Amino acid sequence: MHAHHCTASVVESPGHNLILTAGHCDGGRAVFVPMYAAEQTLDKQTFGFYRVATFFTDNRYEHNSKKPLSDLDFSFGRLEPSQSGKQAQDVVGANTLVRTPSYLNKVTMVGYPSSHDPEDHPVRCPAQTEALPGFYQIQAKCHGMWGGVSGGPWFSQVDWTKGTGEIIGNVGGYNGGGDDADDDWLTYSPMHGDWFFRLYDEAKNNQVAAHGSTYDQPPLPYSLGGGETWSHAKLLASGEYTGDGKGDLIVVWTDGEVTLYTGDGNGGFTGERRLAAPHGIFQNAKSVTGGDFAGGNGSDLLVVFDSGEVRLFSDVGTTGVDGGTKLADAGSVWSHADQITAGSFGTAKYVRDLLVRWSDGEVTDYTAVGDKGFGTEHQLEKPKSAWKDATLVTAGDFTGGNNWDTLVRWSDGHVSQFQETGPGGVGKEIQMAPAGSIWSHDSVMTAGSYDSNGWPDDLVVRWSDGETGMYTHTGATFGTERMLVPPK
Template sequence: MTPTPQLSPATVPSAVPSSEPAPSLSVSPSTANGAGEPSASPSASAGGSTGTEGGDGDWSDADAIRFWTPERMASATDPALPAQQAGPSAKARMRRAASAGPAVAADMPTAEHILGLKSVGTIFTYSADPTTEQMHAHKCSASVVESPGRNLILTAGHCSGGKAVFVPMYAAEYTLDKQTLGFYRISDWFVDNRYVHNTKKPISDLDFAFGRLEPSKSGKQAQDVVGANKLLRTPGYLNKVTMLGYPSSHDPEDHPVRCPTQTEALPGFYQIQAKCRGMWGGVSGGPWFSQVDWAKGTGQIIGNVGGYNGGGNDANVDWLTYSPMHGDWFFRLYDEAKNNQHVEHGSSYDQPPLPYSMGGGETWSHAKLMASGEYTGDGKGDLIVVWTDGEVTLYTGDGNGGFTGERRLAAPHGIWKNAKSLAGGDFSGGNGSDLLVVFDSGEVRLLPDVGTEGVDGGIKLADAGSIWSHADQITGGSFGTAKYVTDLLVRWSDGEVTDYTAVGDKGFGTEHQLQKPKSAWKDATLVTAGDFTGGNDWDTLVRWSNGRVSQFQETGPGGVGKEVQMAPAGSIWSHDSVMTAGSYDSNGWPDDLVVRWSDGETTMYTHTGATFGTEHMLVAPK
């Protein structure tokens, strides 16, 4: 598990380690964030034409310097943010911070000020209407990207249009003609013709744009001066990124900020979202780096601020920022920009198939119990989850460490709210895995082939009021009888541990005592099992109350096996709330560990052995 970072102005994180971290400023970041609260319609200066607006014939470097006085540069605002909302009042900030709630406030990162990155800067634009030049001039963020002409920038679609200049590593302390890395007029815009500004509809998936730059006054192309970033496809919904931009609407000094954070799906959209305070209006168009070299000043970009609602800030949420997925349409526009082509793509937008998302940490913090098995009978590992409200859900595995869909097996507020522990296994000999469940009352039921038969009814193995009310954890495995999962390990409330071999629809089979009552196992908080060592018997994994994690190798009727420590006491594993092991990836072996953490983050450790395997995030933390 990777905990959500809590940043301060002094910390200097980056997406990847660097020998020379970006210098930070001793400027306190804002205590609340967001990319801006979009207006119902864009200003006249934010036109999204795919052609040139105000070309070189009536727009020169001298014109830019004359127009962009320090006062005008200081008054620029993000086009996704009405001028009157650029700087929320103190009372408004207090209301917004309160609406986030203590759970959000505890773990959310905060953007920190830095001196900047060479390849990232600002866009200044003004409209042709002299009555609006001073009041509605706007500013966005942008980044130089690789191109044959060495002259392209990436920004948001709602930032395009008008007579504009790009200022790399913009420093508010200097006038336009004194900027360290110069400035570059934008002579052409490339925007998907179907894009509609600042909408909450799926068409906002297309909120990206490219600008073609003229050489600087010295005749150099921008890429030759500041370098260029590499554009990569957004690999999926869950990514670790560093967002970078200039939040001028709530930053009087007008310094850039960065925020290392975690992305997740924006449901219903071909977009991702990330939580971070301090990403105020002005960051629109700013890059989302998957990797960045702070010394070199460039990196790899998988997103940009934009999309739903102009990139962020619903009325009651200041701390969410959005990005379109960089997929087929994004790279089609990129190719057009590199080839200096303007292409009409019709009038309708057909949203691509959305990758399956398991949801967010807020939901998964309510996952109470989990059990692995091949419940659908297709040979791929599936996951059953019992939620705190009693709902039961089956997640269908894709055989490659992920999931393709979900299906409800039981509605909330039924008997499953009283489920205490459960285990998957092949107890009844059917086509799919079975589920064995212990209820708080002591009742135990075996549910054969739950993927097809469901979780109603089943076979009662113990009545309410039985000794099984003291069974705190159960886990299925192959503990000494056969290659199939027909055995059951039980950790009782008094610390006794027993192994039931050959469990089936006729009963619990043969009991073997592995640990006597009052043993150290009384402090075993979580127990699961898998074949981590490849021996004759499965291995048992225990998370103790102090955060220590142990693996007991070759558990069987003769004992719990050899103990190997996987994590020490006081480790981050004290936040492991639920875990199960199964076969989820392509090797077809039950050595993959699924963990739900206290903050809702859910991860899979594939190919786990005597040490934890490779970590893959399934659900981002809340």
């Protein structure tokens, strides 16, 4: 039997008789076959078949639209009992519908790609979603999602032994769920939000959808973009740059552009603002860090350039990164400063101390750094120490002690935390990841206070494939991982 044109799934309902599919799949004399087997005729299907009595589709939706109305590409079908008098949910169970949590989700897509599979067998595809710009939709990459998969469920979790799970999306949306070239590797889904669940309630109550004649898109959640862009993030710096008490992120890109991302206080971001255009002085920035060096309302940005020049940009959220205060001239010893990170390393509660890893392996702590100079220097490690192999360095308050702690990713991929760094030494070392670990792909990192606990223990990491994530509440071990940007 090779006659199907869409995919659907049984969803929970009082009548045990509802399916979810795409809006562009509604209409006609449709039959639903759960766990469909193309090798069998309709009357030989293992779990029977169920005729669709009524479709419930948003009245504003236009089939295969490329307009914002494509956000409404979902439909419910009310099934008649099988020939044996049973309801579909009583035979195969039902899936739970939940709101799409965000643009970034790990899902498993399921569908029957009849147009390019002569055997018409289902495809099961684990994927990572991201935003579809300009639409209240998500997208995911997976080869094999040809025509026939429309309406197929996107599971956030699923019990394969029972054949049911939690659905947060369905194949559909812009152009019926795919790009203009109808590629098999790129698939879309509408977000399951207010209009979706209003339609779900109407279907459960057998009510005709009457949603007016116009559609206003809901406010689109802010998206940081994709891994292709973020693979060019060269340097990161954390701070409260906007002065609202919430952690923000500054990114210096490989072309010298500088961007400020405004934090929402819950581990996410609400927007972005360009601080410097490409191909300016920041193209030669070697290391950056955020701190409260000048004593203003917002965090400051300290920058070491390849030339050895060092500049302090005060209250960058307000004043930007033009000019700044020069703390060292080009040609100074600071051309040998490979990494800098600010923290509270023993002199004050404010983030105004500076840890420096020099090219020869020496490590120094400058306490009470300000716009007048570098304060007092303390040698923590002598030249030619093991720190010569420190590839990345950042700092945060991971242990809750009097001083901040230093996090180091070494050239062999292992990660160490030095607890209670201060003028007396780098602190007690503990290993957080072994040599040869995935952390060898950590390209740049910074720590700050990004979530609701208001503590600088959230670690932001940009990986070699552009994926960017946050490890909230990091302590002696890495905290809970949250993806901010999917890989390219």
